[in-house]
Amino acid sequence: MLRPGSREAGHPDIVPVDDEAAFWDDHPAVLACLREPTPRIPAWFGYDVLGSQLFEAITRLPTYYLTRVERRLLGRHAAEIADLIGCGRVAELGSGTAKKTRLLLAACLEHRPTTYLPIDVSREMLEISGAALRAELPGLAVQGLWGRYEAGLEWLRNGSREPVVVVFLGSNLGNSTPAERDALLSDIATTLQPGDRFLLSADLQKAADTFETCYNDPPGRSAFAEFRLNHLTHLNRRFGADFVLDHFYPRAHYDPATAVVEGHLYATEEQSASLPALGLTLHLQPGESINVGFSAKFHRPRFVADVARRGFALQAQWIDAVWQYGIFLFHRT
């Protein structure tokens, strides 16, 4: 990723929305996560340039159903969703390549002039998706908001009061811990005005083996392993750490009690890794792990109630019968 304030940050269609210090001085956040009883690396730290590419490779795995199912739902229902959204500003949290969002944006353009405001910490993803959208949907206005979710939402709050829909796809809400999720939902509710819309998707609870197959590499593929190990490469680069990738074994498990899939890097031998820039040394025994992935799975009625109590009312939902994956449209009350 490029640093805000660098010459390249002046791309006309990308606004750095984050405060440079807050965006890049993530030492306290990373340090706090690494000090948890099972050390953890926060979700967004996984999306450096290589991490973003590796996530794309994950979405192409035959066993990773989330992207395919969501694309199918959007393909089938985009016109109806665009109609119900009823506004010309579409802001998206964690937009990535925005390949699925394109289906929705094309349908929105059929109804009205539309401005797309993707929010992402990955500047490269904003550039790549912006260029692709401009080529495919020439009528679409695109302004990338480069920074963390909170900064993008603050930019929206301080800007135009025109109606807006906030889109959050990929069941990405589940990538936050319950406390982070709570804060994010409140932030979204505070940003939206009565009548604004919130469109989000959720992967619903199902049998454990479905998740374990989905979140581990199938034979002969390595996208998940590389994505998870890249968190350590990123720590090595950013904080001068000395993690040895060969000393870890990646594996994801689903815990039905918490309804969370956790991706871990398990130590294959006793080891110490030092992170001089954080003033930290991690000691790991064989079998101990670092948590590099958190995907909560949702119980539909509780999920809807949880969003609703922030000041939203469910307007419509589209649920895949086989994979139990849903897209939910709320309006701010």
Ligand SMILES: C[S@@+](CC[C@H](N)C(=O)[O-])C[C@H]1O[C@@H](n2cnc3c(N)ncnc32)[C@H](O)[C@@H]1O
């Ligand atoms: C799992 S990918 C999903 C991309 C896309 N929404 C999809 O459904 O395929 C998550 C995206 O969110 C971005 N992201 C993760 N955490 C973020 C945060 N806290 N603030 C802004 N962007 C974030 C990443 O850079 C990445 O592009």
